[in-house]
Amino acid sequence: MKVAILGMGSVGRGVLRMLGEKDLGIEVTAVADSGSALIDKKGISIPEILKAKEMKGSCGDRSLGAIDVVSAADYDVLVEVTPTNAITGEPALTHMLAAIDRGHHVVTSNKGPISREFSLLMSRASEKGVCVRYEATVGGAIPIMHTLDQGLAGNRILAIFGVLNGTCNFILTRMADEGLTYEQALLEAREMGYAEADPTYDVKGIDPAIKLVILANKFWKETVRLEDVDITGIDKLTNNALRLAEEQHCTIRLIAEAIPDRGILRVAPRLLPLSHPLVVEGTLNAITIETDMAGEITLIGKGAGSVETASAILGDLLYIRDIHEGSHPETA
Amino acid sequence: MKLEIKDAPGQLVAALKPISEVGGNIIAVIHQRDDKQRGKMLSVQIVLELPDHRLKDLTRLLREQGVNIQRIGHERLLYEKAVMMIGHLIHTDLGDTVDRIDRTGFAEVTELNISMPAITEVSSARLLIKSVNREDMEQAMDILRRVAKEKDFLLVEPLEEIE
Ligand SMILES: NC(=O)c1ccc[n+]([C@@H]2O[C@H](COP(=O)([O-])OP(=O)(O)OC[C@H]3O[C@@H](n4cnc5c(N)ncnc54)[C@H](OP(=O)(O)O)[C@@H]3O)[C@@H](O)[C@H]2O)c1
Numbered sequence: 001m002k003v004a005i006l007g008m009g010s011v012g013r014g015v016l017r018m019l020g021e022k023d024l025g026i027e028v029t030a031v032a033d034s035g036s037a038l039i040d041k042k043g044i045s046i047p048e049i050l051k052a053k054e055m056k057g058s059c060g061d062r063s064l065g066a067i068d069v070v071s072a073a074d075y076d077v078l079v080e081v082t083p084t085n086a087i088t089g090e091p092a093l094t095h096m097l098a099a100i101d102r103g104h105h106v107v108t109s110n111k112g113p114i115s116r117e118f119s120l121l122m123s124r125a126s127e128k129g130v131c132v133r134y135e136a137t138v139g140g141a142i143p144i145m146h147t148l149d150q151g152l153a154g155n156r157i158l159a160i161f162g163v164l165n166g167t168c169n170f171i172l173t174r175m176a177d178e179g180l181t182y183e184q185a186l187l188e189a190r191e192m193g194y195a196e197a198d199p200t201y202d203v204k205g206i207d208p209a210i211k212l213v214i215l216a217n218k219f220w221k222e223t224v225r226l227e228d229v230d231i232t233g234i235d236k237l238t239n240n241a242l243r244l245a246e247e248q249h250c251t252i253r254l255i256a257e258a259i260p261d262r263g264i265l266r267v268a269p270r271l272l273p274l275s276h277p278l279v280v281e282g283t284l285n286a287i288t289i290e291t292d293m294a295g296e297i298t299l300i301g302k303g304a305g306s307v308e309t310a311s312a313i314l315g316d317l318l319y320i321r322d323i324h325e326g327s328h329p330e331t332a
Numbered sequence: 333m334k335l336e337i338k339d340a341p342g343q344l345v346a347a348l349k350p351i352s353e354v355g356g357n358i359i360a361v362i363h364q365r366d367d368k369q370r371g372k373m374l375s376v377q378i379v380l381e382l383p384d385h386r387l388k389d390l391t392r393l394l395r396e397q398g399v400n401i402q403r404i405g406h407e408r409l410l411y412e413k414a415v416m417m418i419g420h421l422i423h424t425d426l427g428d429t430v431d432r433i434d435r436t437g438f439a440e441v442t443e444l445n446i447s448m449p450a451i452t453e454v455s456s457a458r459l460l461i462k463s464v465n466r467e468d469m470e471q472a473m474d475i476l477r478r479v480a481k482e483k484d485f486l487l488v489e490p491l492e493e494i495e
Contacts, residue, residue, distance in 0.1 A: 161491065236454075236486045237418060237488075238456045240456040241418050241456035241488065244445055244447060244456055244457070245416060248414060248458065250414070252488055255491055257491075268488075268489070269488050271488055271490040272490070272491050278491070
């Protein structure tokens with residue numbers, strides 16, 4: 001199976017490294033970063049491309065770009081791992097649609113296009129008989145999409161509750177454990193490289209809300225959008241509140257919640273008993289799914305990281321390889 | 333709660349035993365034996381206090397004893413929820429905030445813990461609210477959510493799994 005990779009950041013490099021280390025029968029025929037691209041239908045040497053990126057900062061020919069990869073390279077699956085644009089989903093959305101129109105599958109970690117244009121992407125993909133898979137968009141390494149699609153197939157999803165933002169969870173853990181103020185804990189998260197220079201998306205609850213939209217679209221009747229989510233962040237929490245909670249053997253976590261029967265789509269700090277399965281430490285993520293047949297299932301794992309996210313991407317790639325074995329859609 | 337039990341010696345005791353097993357407290361037992369249609373069944377009304385979430389266990393235990401439950405009446409302020417409020421609670425008249433719940437008559441604030449670092453800083457408080465049942469609690473929470481919006485403080489609610 002041949003893949004073309006857009007994005008050589010933390011996730012893209014993790015995917016390349018793992019494809020290089022593991023003998024999975026997956027060949028890389030094109031890569032692109034923000035300013036260059038490399039296309040070779042005979043296959044690209046992974047160690048060489050990683051080295052070139054490290055030394056030169058760019059991966060290939062500066063006269064080429066992502067759109068050339070999408071429209072001219074020889075590949076079965078487009079791996080789209082460029083930065084998230086939560087408002088338009090672009091330019092990733094255009095790249096994905098172009099790949100689908102050429103009859104290629106898409107695997108992505110990019111929340112923008114999946115949360116903004118879920119139904120468009122899915123209907124185009126089904127017209128063309130290709131898959132769009134996005135395991136890496138929610139919960140990092142946690143195989144939540146596989147669990148919902150395959151493992152829990154046939155179940156009715158009654159509710160989903162999740163700790164979907166590692167940065168917020170880290171901040172809350174530090175405030176509770178060390179009595180740090182919100183500002184101190186945020187500063188620490190920045191120093192550890194967990195928080196962006198502009199942490200607004202995380203601490204205001206927007207990032208987990210985008211992930212909730214992606215999750216909810218798997219089992220909600222109508223298409224869900226970010227505007228449908230009732231969002232409260234963690235930036236107004238105090239260490240005193242955490243202390244008062246602790247006195248009652250409780251703590252506070254930022255919980256994303258989707259309950260279809262009650263129409264609830266909400267991200268907000270919530271009180272939970274310390275013994276609750278969603279009370280996870282540090283940057284971990286956790287997701288509880290309540291179903292009619294399987295009852296309650298909780299998954300806990302690393303919500304981010306280069307190799308951790310690569311795990312989710314590889315899971316999607318191998319899924320596509322296995323179901324489409326011997327029936328590769330015609331490549332143009 | 334209205335129970336129906338066989339009119340035989342020892343039956344009442346058998347019916348009452350599970351209540352203490354789940355940690356319940358019997359407040360009153362009222363029985364009538366005038367129901368002709370029910371033949372040998374005895375109708376008993378029990379007023380009791382139960383720890384949170386034990387009602388299901390109790391009904392199961394009672395059924396195992398062969399006790400027929402006719403009706404489960406309203407529990408009185410046995411439903412409780414702890415919430416957190418963060419903001420300028422004092423400036424925005426905490427007394428009034430509490431009163432808005434108490435005034436409903438179906439829910440009340442039974443505990444209040446507050447931490448105020450300095451007069452200009454925000455304070456944090458933990459409230460314990462009690463109500464008769466889940467529906468009343470939901471209404472009390474709606475009121476509190478409205479007050480939080482109006483007075484611009486953050487309300488942190490407990491996470492409750494659905495049934
Ligand atoms: N990091 C994680 O743990 C994680 C986990 C789950 C999901 N995600 C999502 O995965 C995506 C990638 O994350 P990341 O951490 O790898 O980001 P990153 O380190 O910032 O890397 C982004 C990469 O995309 C490239 N790029 C930017 N614009 C491009 C364009 N128009 N065409 C082609 N390439 C372009 C960048 O090029 P240059 O190298 O030239 O700058 C860079 O190589 C994001 O959407 C993120 O939200 C990340």
